[in-house]
Amino acid sequence: MRPLVSALAALVVLAVGGCGRAGGDPGASGGTEVIAAFYPLEFVATEIVGRNATVTNLSPPGVEPHDLELAPDQVRSLAQADLIVYIGEGFQPAVEDVIDELSRTRMVDALDAQDELIEAGAADPHIWLDPMRLASVGNVIAREMADIDAGNADVYRDNAADLASVLIELDEEYSAALEDCDRNELVVSHEAFGYLTERYGLEQVGVSGIDPESEPSPGRVAEVAEFAREHGVTTIFFEEQVAPDIAQVIADEIGARVEVLDPLEFKPEGDSDYLDVMRSNLDSISAALGCNRP
Ligand SMILES: [Zn+2]
Numbered sequence: 001m002r003p004l005v006s007a008l009a010a011l012v013v014l015a016v017g018g019c020g021r022a023g024g025d026p027g028a029s030g031g032t033e034v035i036a037a038f039y040p041l042e043f044v045a046t047e048i049v050g051r052n053a054t055v056t057n058l059s060p061p062g063v064e065p066h067d068l069e070l071a072p073d074q075v076r077s078l079a080q081a082d083l084i085v086y087i088g089e090g091f092q093p094a095v096e097d098v099i100d101e102l103s104r105t106r107m108v109d110a111l112d113a114q115d116e117l118i119e120a121g122a123a124d125p126h127i128w129l130d131p132m133r134l135a136s137v138g139n140v141i142a143r144e145m146a147d148i149d150a151g152n153a154d155v156y157r158d159n160a161a162d163l164a165s166v167l168i169e170l171d172e173e174y175s176a177a178l179e180d181c182d183r184n185e186l187v188v189s190h191e192a193f194g195y196l197t198e199r200y201g202l203e204q205v206g207v208s209g210i211d212p213e214s215e216p217s218p219g220r221v222a223e224v225a226e227f228a229r230e231h232g233v234t235t236i237f238f239e240e241q242v243a244p245d246i247a248q249v250i251a252d253e254i255g256a257r258v259e260v261l262d263p264l265e266f267k268p269e270g271d272s273d274y275l276d277v278m279r280s281n282l283d284s285i286s287a288a289l290g291c292n293r294p
Contacts, residue, residue: 032149035078037086037095038065039267040128041110041137043274045085047163048141052152053082057267058095065265066211068092078102082148085141087111091125106144113140118194124210128264130195131167131174131278138163170278174200177282182290185231187224189238189247192263202289207250212242212263221246229254235288237261259284 032053036042042057049055058074059065070078078084078098086095088109099107110127111117113136118124127133142160146153178200186197191206207216207224216224228236233256238247240260247258261284262268262277286293 032082032145033077033080034083034085034145035081037084037092038068038265040134040264040274041085041087042267044134044138044163045083045141048138048156048159049145050155050159052149052155053145056081059266061267063266064212065092066213068094070094070098079105081105083108083141083144085110085137087125087127089117089123089125106148108137108140108144110137110140113137118198120191120194120210122210124191124194126192126210126263127195128274129193129278130199131170132199133195134274135164135167138167166275170275171199173279174282176294177286178202178289178291179294180292181286183231183233184289185227185233186285186289187228187233187236187250188261189236189244190242190263192239192265193261202285207246212239216246221249225250225253228256233288234290235259235284237284237288239263239265259288261285 032049034045034049034053034055036045036055036057038059039057042055045055056077058070058078059068075098078095079102083106084099085108086092086099088096088111090096099105111123111125114127114133127137138160142156145156184202185205186193186202187205187207189207190212191204191208191210192212193204196202197204205224205227207221208214209216228250233254236247236251236256236258238244238258238260239262244258250256251258261281264274264277268274268277
């Protein structure tokens, strides 16, 4: 790992030195370039910058953003970016290795925009599944953009306010829909919904932990099945991109069904965006928990 990091660092130095942008004036070399580490951050950054910058998503379609690996041209693009929006504390170590070498690039770590994080061994990265936490990331991006491009500072501030009001509306829909439910236990394969369940007074029970690739022990599977049976859980949620095997095992054991709940780590298909997926997740959650919709 270390020799690779040194090679990347050398590339970064070359890229920074080579493009003559050490003076820190992004306008001089053309448009402002923002890099977002994966989809929800791309969504927020795009809403904030509007037409005043280009936003690139570092995680290619279909690539699981946990533990993302970087291609050399992505390392170069990070070195040339005006602003990088990412999630730190080990969510994507390859991204952090590169940005540690960049002294002049502006960065937003979406976890720094949060009041408090859920710590389960490591910091839980999945802040984007709480609309209010995502709104605070928008505010921080707007402040950075106002420094980079002072002439449009008002635009960024207005865009952040617009995004916040859309996310507040989503938050109110969640609060209302989840207020009166028969159950409050959300059983999921990938433990991505900790901030969502925290905000709306639900309890997340995860099988595989925070990282979707980690294999749960048979003991953990049995424990979750037992919990689900005791609490009359009707639905075991899994994510589309990961095989539903474990969720299916538990569902079969307790006579529940499996259903998809999207942790929004990938760009949604077609025209749908963050807001659409959050609303369809809300429908699935409120149906599974037997909520009386207002
Ligand atoms: Zn995740």
